[in-house]
Amino acid sequence: MADTHAETVLFVRDTMLPQKEPPLSTVGPLGWARxxxxxxxxxxxxxxxxxxxxxxxxxxLLPWFISGTWNANSLTDCRDMMAAAGREQGGACWxxxxxxxxxxxxxxxxxxxxxxxxxxxxxxxxxxxxxxFADRTPTKMLGFTMLFPFIGAWLLWGGxxxxxxxxxxxxxxxxxxxTFLSRVVNAGISLxxxxxxxxxxxxxxxxxxxxGLSAIAPLAIxxxxxxxxxxxxxxxxxxxxxxxFSLPIGILLALGRRSDLPxxxxxxxxxxxxxxxxxxxxxxxxxSTLLNIFLPPGTNFDIILxxxxxxxxxxxxxxxxxxxxxxxxxxxxxxxxxxxxxxxYWQAQRLIVMPQxxxxxxxxxxxxxxxxxxxxxxxxxxxxxxxxxxxxAIRADANWNGIYWELFIFIGAVFFIFCFSMSRYSMxxxxxxxxxxx
Amino acid sequence: MNKTVFLGALTVAGLAAGIxxxxxxxxxxxxxxxxxxxxxxxVGFAAPDANGEWTGFDxxxxxxxxxxxxxxxxxxxxxxxxxxxxxxxxxxxxxDLLARNTTWTFSRDVDLKFTFIGINYYDGQGFMVPKALGxxxxxxxxxxxxxxxxxxxxxxxxxxxxxxxxxNYEPVPIETNAEAQQQFLxxxxxxxxxxxxxxxxxxxxxxxxxxxxxxxxxxxxxPLGPLVRHGDDEWADINMWTLNALxxxxxxxxxxxxxxxxxxxxxxxxxINRLLGTEGSLGAMFGLSDDWxxxxxxxxxxxxxxxxxxxxxxxxxxxxxxxxxxWTEGGLIYSPPFR
Numbered sequence: 001m002a003d004t005h006a007e008t009v010l011f012v013r014d015t016m017l018p019q020k021e022p023p024l025s026t027v028g029p030l031g032w033a034r035x036x037x038x039x040x041x042x043x044x045x046x047x048x049x050x051x052x053x054x055x056x057x058x059x060x061l062l063p064w065f066i067s068g069t070w071n072a073n074s075l076t077d078c079r080d081m082m083a084a085a086g087r088e089q090g091g092a093c094w095x096x097x098x099x100x101x102x103x104x105x106x107x108x109x110x111x112x113x114x115x116x117x118x119x120x121x122x123x124x125x126x127x128x129x130x131x132x133f134a135d136r137t138p139t140k141m142l143g144f145t146m147l148f149p150f151i152g153a154w155l156l157w158g159g160x161x162x163x164x165x166x167x168x169x170x171x172x173x174x175x176x177x178x179t180f181l182s183r184v185v186n187a188g189i190s191l192x193x194x195x196x197x198x199x200x201x202x203x204x205x206x207x208x209x210x211x212g213l214s215a216i217a218p219l220a221i222x223x224x225x226x227x228x229x230x231x232x233x234x235x236x237x238x239x240x241x242x243x244x245f246s247l248p249i250g251i252l253l254a255l256g257r258r259s260d261l262p263x264x265x266x267x268x269x270x271x272x273x274x275x276x277x278x279x280x281x282x283x284x285x286x287x288s289t290l291l292n293i294f295l296p297p298g299t300n301f302d303i304i305l306x307x308x309x310x311x312x313x314x315x316x317x318x319x320x321x322x323x324x325x326x327x328x329x330x331x332x333x334x335x336x337x338x339x340x341x342x343x344x345y346w347q348a349q350r351l352i353v354m355p356q357x358x359x360x361x362x363x364x365x366x367x368x369x370x371x372x373x374x375x376x377x378x379x380x381x382x383x384x385x386x387x388x389x390x391x392x393a394i395r396a397d398a399n400w401n402g403i404y405w406e407l408f409i410f411i412g413a414v415f416f417i418f419c420f421s422m423s424r425y426s427m428x429x430x431x432x433x434x435x436x437x438x
Numbered sequence: 439m440n441k442t443v444f445l446g447a448l449t450v451a452g453l454a455a456g457i458x459x460x461x462x463x464x465x466x467x468x469x470x471x472x473x474x475x476x477x478x479x480x481v482g483f484a485a486p487d488a489n490g491e492w493t494g495f496d497x498x499x500x501x502x503x504x505x506x507x508x509x510x511x512x513x514x515x516x517x518x519x520x521x522x523x524x525x526x527x528x529x530x531x532x533x534d535l536l537a538r539n540t541t542w543t544f545s546r547d548v549d550l551k552f553t554f555i556g557i558n559y560y561d562g563q564g565f566m567v568p569k570a571l572g573x574x575x576x577x578x579x580x581x582x583x584x585x586x587x588x589x590x591x592x593x594x595x596x597x598x599x600x601x602x603x604x605x606n607y608e609p610v611p612i613e614t615n616a617e618a619q620q621q622f623l624x625x626x627x628x629x630x631x632x633x634x635x636x637x638x639x640x641x642x643x644x645x646x647x648x649x650x651x652x653x654x655x656x657x658x659x660x661p662l663g664p665l666v667r668h669g670d671d672e673w674a675d676i677n678m679w680t681l682n683a684l685x686x687x688x689x690x691x692x693x694x695x696x697x698x699x700x701x702x703x704x705x706x707x708x709x710i711n712r713l714l715g716t717e718g719s720l721g722a723m724f725g726l727s728d729d730w731x732x733x734x735x736x737x738x739x740x741x742x743x744x745x746x747x748x749x750x751x752x753x754x755x756x757x758x759x760x761x762x763x764x765w766t767e768g769g770l771i772y773s774p775p776f777r
Binding site: 075076079090099100103107108111227228285288289292293380381382383385389392393394395396397398399401402404 | 477478479480481482483484485486487488489490515517518519520522523526527529530531532614616619620639640642643644645753754755
């Protein structure tokens with residue numbers, strides 16, 4: 001064959017050609033643009049129109065954003081500055097953010113105590129680390145996470161150190177009552193009795209203990225009224241609390257809703273459907289005004305605490321449904337497998353059902369978190385100074401009356417940072433927990 | 439069973455409210471602070487500054503009462519309230535005094551069971567139009583689009599006024615004053631209507647205030663005043679006479695600058711002397727010290743000073759005294775005598 005071939009053609013290549021680089025028009029940025037932006041005449045037109053639109057938008061917005069009014073002390077000041085700079089179009093007046101920056105962050109929190117909320121925020125991340133990055137942090141840190149709500153509350157509100165300690169003692173007492181009783185009677189009854197014991201401690205005994213202990217050892221830091229909370233400090237405090245407590249409560253509600261015990265099931269269904277059937281704003285009104293009328297005057301039931309409870313309940317109901325979705329998606333075989341291994345109910349939930357159900361529910365859980373965090377802005381309706389409420393109050397200052405976009409853009413940007421980070425974290429978690437089969 | 443609990447709670451709350459309501463003065467003295475309800479922010483009337491200090495015309499009333507009762511104008515806990523929470527806050531005892539540009543109406547006084555302690559600002563609903571529209575009277579507004587806040591008395595007043603004058607209008611419903619400003623500037627409506635003080639404050643924030651005019655017609659009565667709960671007449675008296683003291687002080691020429699001197703060296707005007715407590719003992723009659731009125735005046739000045747400092751013609755809001763001038767100068771501000 002080779003011989004005949006050699007006679008019929010003039011040239012036969014006997015070595016392989018070296019591989020060439022792919023043509024420039026198919027790789028690199030150019031290739032990407034060709035493949036994605038200009039793959040046909042219709043796409044090319046759309047690309048060019050969109051590009052012109054974006055350029056146009058930026059050309060109009062950028063001068064507004066870069067207005068050099070950072071040092072202005074009032075809206076009139078801003079306008080003078082821009083007139084002096086020869087700008088006819090007008091621009092943003094960023095002086096308001098500079099002047100009211102601490103207020104937007106901390107509300108009316110005493111300025112010499114700003115270190116406390118900042119420290120709490122740092123500790124929050126420390127406390128979250130063992131939950132968010134379980135594989136990279138020592139398990140012992142979970143202990144700190146458990147203590148964080150008490151430390152955080154004490155640092156934020158101040159007052160005597162015995163308050164958080166006695167509050168914590170309530171849980172310890174409940175735990176001991178439970179472990180002691182569970183040897184004698186069944187788990188349900190002992191849990192119930194433990195809850196009662198803890199409740200009695202909190203509502204009746206702890207008050208005396210706190211006043212007694214403070215008399216002996218007055219360890220206290222300057223206490224801050226709830227009314228002085230505001231801005232993002234308020235949003236984050238309410239949001240983080242609701243997020244922290246809504247997941248466990250939501251899981252319990254979801255399990256309760258699938259329970260075989262009619263009473264438990266009815267209670268959970270009733271709670272979930274009631275809360276989901278009522279707008280959050282209604283619950284907030286109940287917390288702020290209705291309770292005021294029913295509680296005897298002089299009872300100091302902290303307004304932030306009331307709002308936190310309402311937001312947490314609201315978030316829990318939604319969380320319960322999200323988790324129930326995850327539970328329902330789990331194959332029946334998983335439950336039966338757990339049973340066949342001889343695991344009891346809680347063991348099966350902890351070791352087999354929940355890890356899978358929660359993994360499935362991650363996107364739903366995180367979007368509930370994000371929703372709750374954004375819903376905290378509703379508290380401005382009940383006259384609490386969240387960032388949006390503060391924006392209104394700042395506009396009521398004669399210096400800044402007439403400022404809208406700057407404040408809203410700033411607040412929106414901060415909210416975006418928080419919500420976007422949560423969303424990215426959930427994507428990271430989904431990738432990490434991806435096991436390849438669904 | 440739920441009903442029983444509900445009723446029980448109601449009864450307890452009612453009883454407790456009755457007991458607590460009986461002696462607001464003692465409560466305030468025991469607490470050492472006056473809980474004063476203000477708006478969450480209204481230009482000139484109440485707003486927190488960059489340091490969180492509240493200032494404004496309504497805030498001035500709170501400080502005067504605190505100074506009269508406790509001797510310290512700073513002894514006030516400001517409770518911001520919205521239009522929706524203000525009456526509950528007062529009724530439930532969360533605040534002792536509500537100084538929140540609230541219009542005195544029959545139903546609020548009688549049905550909601552509050553006592554208005556006087557009027558500190560006579561307002562009324564007005565119209566603002568762009569100068570370019572070429573309108574000089576509200577009677578020429580037939581067929582105009584009007585930006586109007588929904589769910590307020592201004593909406594009803596507007597409907598009444600246009601019907602009375604046989605005119606048509608197209609409402610552009612808006613939710614807040616902030617939204618209204620934007621809509622009006624963007625040309626979504628020809629006319630913006632709300633309280634005249636609000637219009638003036640809004641116009642002051644525009645880039646070119648001179649391009650807009652306020653029409654001369656005022657179509658409603660909006661007497662704004664501080665209020666307290668029904669049932670504690672002594673407390674209502676204290677608040678009413680503190681406001682009257684500020685008004686009388688202006689009439690008699692007592693200011694924050696000269697009140698201390700006048701009290702130290704009593705002149706021969708007996709009414710000033712009675713007001714400042716150097717003659718007779720008016721304060722003791724309702725359980726305060728004799729220099730209560732002097733303290734109230736020193737807190738932020740007399741009525742005229744408060745007006746000038748917060749909403750007067752030298753402020754960005756630039757309101758003329760108008761109806762709010764002393765009766766001696768053609769206004770409606772009038773205090774009964776201190777005798």
